[in-house]
Amino acid sequence: MKRLLFFIFPILVIVTAGLGLFGFLQVRSVEDKMTDDLRRKVTALAESIGASSRHIFISFQPHSAQRLVDSFDRRERLQGCALYDSTGRLLAISERMADWRNAGDPVLPKVLKHRRPEGDTLSFAGATLFVYASPVSDDNGRLLGIVEILHDTSYLYPVQTALWRRLSILLFAMTVLIVAVLFLMQRRLFTLPILRMADWFDRFQKGETDAPRPPSAQGELRLLADEVEQAALTLRVARKAIFKEATARVKKEDLWTESRLRDLVHARLGVSSFFVVSNREPYIHELNPPGPPRCVRPASGVVTALNPILKASGGTWIAHGSGKADFLAVNSKGKRGVPPEDPRYILKRVRLTKEEENGYYYGFSNEGLWPLCHVTHTRPVFREADWQTYKTVNRKFADAVLDELPVHKAFVFIQDYHFTLLGRMIKEKRPDVSVALFWHIPWPNPEIFAICPYYTEILDGMLGCDLLGFHVQVHCNNFLDTVNRLLECRVDTERFTVVRNEKETAVRSFPISVDDAMGRHLPEDGDTLREIDREYDLQGKIVAIGVDRIDYTKGIAERLHAVDRFLEKHPEYRDRFVFIQIGAPSRVHIKRYHDLGGEIDELVEKLNWKHSDGTWKPILYLKRHFTPDEIRPFYKRSDICIVSSLHDGMNLVAKEYVTARTDDNGVLLLSSFTGASRELSEAVPINPYATEEFADRIHQAVEMPESEKRRRMRNLRATVSEFNIYRWAGQIVSEWTALPPAG
Numbered sequence: 001m002k003r004l005l006f007f008i009f010p011i012l013v014i015v016t017a018g019l020g021l022f023g024f025l026q027v028r029s030v031e032d033k034m035t036d037d038l039r040r041k042v043t044a045l046a047e048s049i050g051a052s053s054r055h056i057f058i059s060f061q062p063h064s065a066q067r068l069v070d071s072f073d074r075r076e077r078l079q080g081c082a083l084y085d086s087t088g089r090l091l092a093i094s095e096r097m098a099d100w101r102n103a104g105d106p107v108l109p110k111v112l113k114h115r116r117p118e119g120d121t122l123s124f125a126g127a128t129l130f131v132y133a134s135p136v137s138d139d140n141g142r143l144l145g146i147v148e149i150l151h152d153t154s155y156l157y158p159v160q161t162a163l164w165r166r167l168s169i170l171l172f173a174m175t176v177l178i179v180a181v182l183f184l185m186q187r188r189l190f191t192l193p194i195l196r197m198a199d200w201f202d203r204f205q206k207g208e209t210d211a212p213r214p215p216s217a218q219g220e221l222r223l224l225a226d227e228v229e230q231a232a233l234t235l236r237v238a239r240k241a242i243f244k245e246a247t248a249r250v251k252k253e254d255l256w257t258e259s260r261l262r263d264l265v266h267a268r269l270g271v272s273s274f275f276v277v278s279n280r281e282p283y284i285h286e287l288n289p290p291g292p293p294r295c296v297r298p299a300s301g302v303v304t305a306l307n308p309i310l311k312a313s314g315g316t317w318i319a320h321g322s323g324k325a326d327f328l329a330v331n332s333k334g335k336r337g338v339p340p341e342d343p344r345y346i347l348k349r350v351r352l353t354k355e356e357e358n359g360y361y362y363g364f365s366n367e368g369l370w371p372l373c374h375v376t377h378t379r380p381v382f383r384e385a386d387w388q389t390y391k392t393v394n395r396k397f398a399d400a401v402l403d404e405l406p407v408h409k410a411f412v413f414i415q416d417y418h419f420t421l422l423g424r425m426i427k428e429k430r431p432d433v434s435v436a437l438f439w440h441i442p443w444p445n446p447e448i449f450a451i452c453p454y455y456t457e458i459l460d461g462m463l464g465c466d467l468l469g470f471h472v473q474v475h476c477n478n479f480l481d482t483v484n485r486l487l488e489c490r491v492d493t494e495r496f497t498v499v500r501n502e503k504e505t506a507v508r509s510f511p512i513s514v515d516d517a518m519g520r521h522l523p524e525d526g527d528t529l530r531e532i533d534r535e536y537d538l539q540g541k542i543v544a545i546g547v548d549r550i551d552y553t554k555g556i557a558e559r560l561h562a563v564d565r566f567l568e569k570h571p572e573y574r575d576r577f578v579f580i581q582i583g584a585p586s587r588v589h590i591k592r593y594h595d596l597g598g599e600i601d602e603l604v605e606k607l608n609w610k611h612s613d614g615t616w617k618p619i620l621y622l623k624r625h626f627t628p629d630e631i632r633p634f635y636k637r638s639d640i641c642i643v644s645s646l647h648d649g650m651n652l653v654a655k656e657y658v659t660a661r662t663d664d665n666g667v668l669l670l671s672s673f674t675g676a677s678r679e680l681s682e683a684v685p686i687n688p689y690a691t692e693e694f695a696d697r698i699h700q701a702v703e704m705p706e707s708e709k710r711r712r713m714r715n716l717r718a719t720v721s722e723f724n725i726y727r728w729a730g731q732i733v734s735e736w737t738a739l740p741p742a743g
């Protein structure tokens with residue numbers, strides 16, 4: 001539209017100026033003509049009265065003068081007339097112009113002086129008059145008197161106004177015509193050819209058309225079309241080649257690596273048919289004035305797990321663009337290549353309003369479903385308005401996904417509790433598309449889930465998917481129990497499927513993991529570790545670490561109480577033991593999270609005051625967002641890692657710690673209420689609620705013999721290495737593509 005205005009505006013200015021000038025000249029000419037007519041009419045009238053008044057002047061008969069004046073009084077548009085003697089003294093005047101005698105007539109003196117007719121347009125008593133005075137002389141040229149005519153001119157204005165109105169209508173009609181013609185011209189010459197070219201490129205890429213050329217474009221646009229055509233062809237050929245190579249390799253390999261996953265995805269899902277949807281985006285652009293936007297990686301289990309997969313397989317990740325500078329760093333369709341330094345897949349950002357983010361993310365997802373599923377004694381809150389917004393946002397994401405889907409074969413992998421309705425919404429429009437949803441948090445038992453007032457719609461939405469994944473079998477069982485009890489459906493506990501309205505959904509456990517190659521990227525020289533020791537005064541200290549989003553499910557306060565009890569029971573470790581808590585602020589607009597931040601600050605302060613001695617403080621609380629690269633050296637420096645979640649779907653910090661310990665050292669204390677505890681059996685198990693026992697476990701870890709530490713860590717590393725994130729994704733893709741075709 002802006003482009004169109006740019007085009008049309010100068011033309012409109014020229015046309016308007018031209019018509020305006022023409023109109024002005026036209027009105028002036030009409031006005032001159034009418035004034036001439038008036039003057040002629042008034043002159044004739046003055047002459048006629050002059051001829052009749054001659055004898056009156058000669059014989060000086062004021063009564064006759066008044067009669068003569070009155071006899072002309074009823075003429076159309078004539079306001080009146082007056083007779084003066086040769087000295088300019090008024091002899092007679094029309095009755096309704098009686099006040100004229102006091103008006104300071106400027107015309108009369110001129111006639112007396114020059115002895116010739118004079119006329120002028122004047123304002124009098126709110127009207128505009130044409131005043132014309134003419135001398136009357138005898139046969140010898142001696143001035144006898146003066147006749148003055150006062151004529152109304154107001155009838156001229158409506159004529160001028162009507163003229164202007166006609167010209168304005170003409171101008172408006174021409175403007176509309178010009179805009180319409182220009183709009184159609186630019187649409188035909190530019191917009192339509194470009195739209196057709198973009199549509200052809202999109203369809204050619206998605207495999208919806210095999211037409212080798214974009215629809216005809218002429219002139220300079222032909223050059224652009226030629227380039228587009230070449231780029232599309234190169235892209236398609238490259239994709240076909242990748243698919244063929246990948247299919248061949250998948251048959252050979254058996255170790256789960258980045259490249260094996262890439263091959264599997266390309267062979268089974270196709271090169272451009274893989275779509276991931278999550279609330280949290282993998283890269284956030286923040287404002288960073290006066291510099292360019294700064295790109296940060298959020299603290300999120302979903303991002304930790306999915307980012308290496310997308311980097312390996314390519315595809316499109318659709319997520320909420322939550323960063324302040326996010327939409328400054330995308331193209332016209334909200335997309336950009338990521339990682340920014342080496343783009344391997346496409347990130348499509350969905351824009352949400354503040355109200356939408358509030359109701360759907362903070363409200364329904366994190367004040368409702370999050371506490372409901374974690375069962376950590378924080379009461380879930382379900383508000384009708386939040387639920388409505390949650391539905392609206394699910395719909396918005398469904399539209400964003402549907403916009404991207406190719407015409408044939410596509411796989412949509414939805415993440416988490418933010419999108420329980422999305423699977424059903426996508427299937428309603430595209431039943432042929434295969435949809436899986438992975439649930440990253442625990443699934444509670446049916447009695448708990450039934451607390452949610454909207455459970456029917458949620459469960460029905462989830463069963464729109466072809467595959468549902470949970471971290472551990474017990475969550476699958478809870479889910480099957482829940483649908484069995486709360487919904488009309490058929491559960492097959494042999495095949496782990498649910499059938500509702502003839503649609504079958506498979507339910508499977510896939511324990512999520514991390515990229516086991518991650519630890520190998522650490523610098524080996526130890527400079528960074530010495531730097532950390534210096535900065536935080538850790539030389540010679542036993543270091544324990546906790547790394548979490550600040551969330552009430554993570555058991556951060558319970559951990560601090562256990563450290564407190566450990567130091568009470570073993571004072572010999574004062575001055576020798578430091579616990580570092582790295583805490584990324586999270587969901588701070590929710591009151592429970594806001595309060596939790598205050599509680600932890602207070603507790604850290606209290607315990608440091610209680611135990612500190614000189615410069616040593618037992619707890620180092622680093623409350624900010626750390627990037628994965630910043631965290632890894634802390635893992636490597638820490639003798640112990642404490643994961644004390646009160647309830648956790650998996651917990652990837654435990655696996656990240658193990659991965660970072662390339663030296664096979666370090667002890668992992670792991671809550672039995674995490675999904676990870678089922679795989680990582682060589683970790684030291686803890687019950688975060690049992691403070692006494694928890695403190696003893698810290699003591700056990702501190703005192704653990706070197707050989708035992710190494711044995712345990714080697715086994716942990718072997719587990720994480722075998723069950724890495726590529727295996728997780730590989731298992732999902734294999735199960736998913738083994739299901740009967742969607743639709």
Ligand code: F6P
Binds near residue numbers: 279303440441
């Ligand atoms: O792992 C569970 C989870 O909710 C993820 O879905 C999410 O990415 C992560 O925790 C962090 O939470 P948030 O995205 O709300 O900051």
